[in-house]
Amino acid sequence: MVIIENIDDFDLSETFNCGQCFRWNQTADNTFTGIAYSRVLNVTKEKNTLILRGTNVEKSFESIWKSYFDLDSDYKKIKLHLSRLDENLAAACQYAPGIRILRQEPWETLCSFIISQNNNIPRIKGIIERFCQLFGEEIEPRFFAFPTCETVANLSLSELEPIKCGFRDKYILDAARKVATGSVNFEVIKNLPLDKARSELMKIKGVGPKVAECTILYGFYRLEAFPVDVWMKRAMGAFFPNKEPSYFGEFAGVAQQYIFHYSRMNPSFFE
DNA sequence: GACCAGGTATTGC
DNA sequence: GCAATACATGGT
Numbered sequence: 001m002v003i004i005e006n007i008d009d010f011d012l013s014e015t016f017n018c019g020q021c022f023r024w025n026q027t028a029d030n031t032f033t034g035i036a037y038s039r040v041l042n043v044t045k046e047k048n049t050l051i052l053r054g055t056n057v058e059k060s061f062e063s064i065w066k067s068y069f070d071l072d073s074d075y076k077k078i079k080l081h082l083s084r085l086d087e088n089l090a091a092a093c094q095y096a097p098g099i100r101i102l103r104q105e106p107w108e109t110l111c112s113f114i115i116s117q118n119n120n121i122p123r124i125k126g127i128i129e130r131f132c133q134l135f136g137e138e139i140e141p142r143f144f145a146f147p148t149c150e151t152v153a154n155l156s157l158s159e160l161e162p163i164k165c166g167f168r169d170k171y172i173l174d175a176a177r178k179v180a181t182g183s184v185n186f187e188v189i190k191n192l193p194l195d196k197a198r199s200e201l202m203k204i205k206g207v208g209p210k211v212a213e214c215t216i217l218y219g220f221y222r223l224e225a226f227p228v229d230v231w232m233k234r235a236m237g238a239f240f241p242n243k244e245p246s247y248f249g250e251f252a253g254v255a256q257q258y259i260f261h262y263s264r265m266n267p268s269f270f271e
Numbered sequence: 272g273a274c275c276a277g278g279t280a281t282t283g284c
Numbered sequence: 285g286c287a288a289t290a291c292a293t294g295g296t
Contacts, residue, residue: 019277113277120276123294166292171279208279229277260277 002052002061009075011098012045018099018261020218022112022125023132023146037064037105038137038145055140070100070221082255085248088239089255092262099257101223106186107179108146109219110201113211114171130163152176171206178204190220197222217253226252234270235263 012032016024024034031044039060042053052065066072079097083090115131116124128146135147135155153176160169178184184204189197194216201212210227217225226245228236236243239259248255263269 116276117278118276118291119278119293120295123276126294164293166294167279167290168292206279210278214277227277231277264277 002057002065004050004052004071005048007045007048007050007071009079009098010045010050010069010071010100011096012043014096014098014261015069015100015102018096018257019121019264020257021102021104022121022128035132035139035143035145036068036102036108038139039064040140040143041065068103070103073100075100078251078254082248082251082258085255086240089248089259092239092255092258095262095265096258099261101221101254101257102218103221104218105146106190106215106219107149110175110179110204110207110211110215111146111149111152111172113214113218114175114204114206115165115168116214117168117206117208117211119168127163127165131165134162149176149179153180168206171204174205175207186220189216194222194225217256223251223253224249226256228256229260231260231263232256235259238269 012030013026016026016032016034021034023036024032027033027042028044030046031042033040033042035041037060039056040054041057044051044053050069052061054060057065079093083093112124112128115127119127132144132146135151136144139145152172155173155176157169157173160172163169165172175184179186184200189200192200197216197220198209198212201207201215202209207215210229213225213227216222217227226248228245240247245252
């Protein structure tokens with residue numbers, strides 16, 4: 001068990017349920033169990049104390065979870081900066097002030113957001129869960145790692161059929177094959193300017209601007225990336241007319257997350 | 272049963 | 285170039 005005191009600006013439910021990740025489930029009050037980096041973690045928050053439980057969590061805290069939960073970033077400062085930029089953005093920050101951007105694995109992020117296209121979040125989670133159960137390593141009884149791109153690269157379309165991902169099956173295989181062979185190279189992409197990183201990822205079939213942007217933001221922790229989906233289009237029209245992503249500056253991706261969640265939880269804004 | 276879901280590729284003008 | 289349409293599946 002690892003106990004970290006004095007954690008502010010972090011709410012587990014807001015962070016896990018704001019649409020950035022798909023493998024965390026609530027297992028008790030203020031308690032979630034999930035899988036990342038091929039490890040199972042149980043995380044609880046009581047007031048300002050974060051409690052992590054899991055196999056070897058004492059060791060993996062420093063190497064993985066501290067970074068995964070972005071505990072070294074000052075979200076109070078980021079939110080203050082964003083709130084001074086725009087009063088509608090300030091309202092979005094206040095709506096769910098405990099959201100943090102998770103530092104997720106690039107391959108899992110890419111694959112998850114390929115699955116997300118023209119799809120809804122409950123079904124996305126179901127597809128990903130079946131995908132992991134069928135092709136991921138069972139790291140603990142009934143808990144499965146995300147399948148490696150090498151494993152997926154060697155699958156056929158018919159083997160992918162049971163996950164019921166529909167027309168996205170061919171996109172998943174193309175992504176896995178390009179990443180596994182290195183024709184799309186994450187080590188290169190992570191250091192590329194945003195527009196180059198985007199076009200590299202878009203060499204994959206089924207990866208357009210939106211999926212590329214989500215991969216860059218969540219998978220590479222590039223906070224200036226600004227994914228625009230149907231919800232963000234609505235929100236931009238209603239709250240930020242005639243504004244470009246650059247309006248939100250170096251933390252545009254964080255701003256996007258507050259705005260996206262605020263909009264999705266309040267669909268009546270757009271009636 | 273239509274309509275929609277954190278889009279993208281393809282087609283038609 | 286840019287607007288329309290198909291795409292698998294399941295929830296509302």
